[in-house]
Amino acid sequence: MTSLSIQALVHSPTDGLAVHELDLRAPRGSEVRVKVMASGVCHSDLHLIDGDWPSGERLVPGHEAAGVVExxxxxxxxxAVGDHVVLSWFPPCHRCAACKRGEQWLCTGNMCNEHRLPDGSTALSQDGAEVYPFIGVGALAEYVVVPETAAVKVPDALPFTIGALIGCSVATGVGAVLNTAQVRPGQAAAVIGCGGVGQATIAGLVLAGAHPIVAIDLAADRLELARAVGATHAVAGNAPDLAAQIAAAAPDGLDYVFEAIGRVETINQALDLVNPGGAVVLEGLTSLDARVPLDAYTLAAEGKRLLGCNYGSSIASRDFPALAERYLAGDLPLDVLVGSEISLAGAIDAFEDMRHARGGRAVVVFD
Ligand SMILES: NC(=O)c1ccc[n+]([C@@H]2O[C@H](COP(=O)([O-])OP(=O)(O)OC[C@H]3O[C@@H](n4cnc5c(N)ncnc54)[C@H](O)[C@@H]3O)[C@@H](O)[C@H]2O)c1
Ligand SMILES: [Zn+2]
Ligand SMILES: [Zn+2]
Incomplete structure (x- = not known):
């Protein structure tokens, strides 16, 4: 096995975003090299690119991907070579206390947040200078090297574009409903922010039997898409009569409000909207320096709960194949979530579209 010369998107803190030719070393030990077939454009990549999560290093963005073991x-x-896999950006170390408790989404033993493989290395370089994989994946690239725990085998029948979405937005959104919140049939829920993660949350709410399901966004076409996924009501987030519209949609109030943006105002909006005793599920990730002033009195007096949600509290080896099976069985309408199929270079424009909430989820497809 030798190193490969690959095309990859690189984000440089000084030169911004461009496609580069990089060297990717062979896998060693328990690593695998995966030919990426589809890779989604997620707002977490945009947080890196826009400096919400500053890094002084040259990084390959992308972490929502599916491909074939090379x-x-x-x-x-x-x-084995030829296996179809969905990549996970939070592989378990199987050694830390969280992994031992079975809570792999809380693992403290991987180095994802340091943008390193678990052994602290990177497999990427350019002219001898190291380049790093964003959250340990770096999947806006033709190939990746990841630990085998970060490549989850899925059925060959699963389309790669759908597999890619399962690798982040769908695992997060559906997992937020089924694992983090454990929504029961007939409970009322709203989703603030109907991008890739919010749409997947709505799909999860449909699966859980929630009713009503209220979609809230600023963009009219996102609200339309939310209805296509299964929202029973759609409300503009800046409507002057927002509270009245929600009261009309959900006469008994909201048991759950999912925040799928990561903004201080919408986190507070979610806390205002949720019923006493209900829970706000924080899926959206803020910039690293954001702080949210809370109405702590009301939170305590009304017994409201605030639930953090990393990766939909998912166990990738269990949940990715299960999500794939539910899609293949027709229970999860994920096709509608693939907004456009684009080239690697097209991802640069896709990030600009994401800043303005234009179109649906863009997915880079490779030959
Ligand atoms: N918790 C996790 O494990 C996890 C996993 C993946 C992504 N995320 C985070 O989830 C968030 C959403 O990601 P995405 O890829 O779906 O983003 P996205 O850009 O596709 O969607 C965001 C949506 O929020 C809407 N929006 C923005 N401001 C609004 C407002 N004030 N009121 C109502 N709607 C508003 C936009 O119109 C857009 O539709 C990001 O912060 C991302 O980093 C978290
Ligand atoms: Zn661990
Ligand atoms: Zn993501």
Whole structure:
């Protein structure tokens, strides 16, 4: 096995975003090299690019992806060349206290937030200078090297574009409903922010039997898409009569409000909207320096709960194949979530569209 020369999008803190030719070393130990077939454009990548999560390093963005195993390290036990996989950006170390409790989404033993592989290395370089994979994946690239725990085998019948979405927005959105909140049939919910994560949250609410399901966004076409996914009501987030519209849609109030943006104002809006005893689920990620002033008195006096949600409290090895099966069985209408199929270079424009909430989820597809 040799290193490969690959096309990858690179974000440089000084030169911005451009497609570069990089070297990607062979997998070693328990790593696999995966040929990326589809890679979604997620707002977490945009947080990096826009400086919400500053990094002084050159990083390959992308973390919502599916592909085919191209080669394996000598210690790989559970994957073989040719396997179809969905990538996980939070692989379990299987050694930390959270992993031992079965809460892999809280793992403290991977190095994702440092943009490193679990052994602290990177497999990427350019002219001998290291380049790093964003949250340990770097999937806006033709190939990636990841630990085998970050590549989850899925059925060959699963389209790669759908597999890509399962790797982040769908695992997060559906998992927020089924794992984090554990919504029961007949409970009322709203979703603030109907981008990729919010739409997947609505799909999860449909699956859980929630009713009503109120979609809230500023963009009219996002609200239309939300209805196509299964929202029973759609409300403009800046409507002057927002509270009255929500009261009309959900006469008994909202048991859950999912915040899928990561903005201080909408987190407070979610806390205002949720019923006493209800829960706000924080899926959106703020900039690193954001602080949210809370109406702590009301939170305590009305017994409202605020639930953090990393990766939909998912266990990738359990949840990715289950989500794939539910899609293949026709229970999860994920096709409508693929907004456009674009080239690697097209991702630069897709990030600009995302800033303005134009179109649906853009997915880069590779030959
Ligand atoms: N918790 C996790 O594990 C996890 C996983 C993936 C993504 N995320 C985060 O989830 C968030 C959403 O990601 P995405 O890819 O869906 O983003 P996106 O850009 O596709 O969607 C955001 C949506 O919010 C809407 N919006 C913006 N401001 C609004 C306002 N004031 N009121 C109502 N709607 C508003 C936009 O119109 C857009 O439709 C990001 O912060 C991302 O980093 C978190
Ligand atoms: Zn761990
Ligand atoms: Zn993501």
């Amino acid at each position: 080669s394996v390290g000598e210690g790989v036990a559970d994957l």
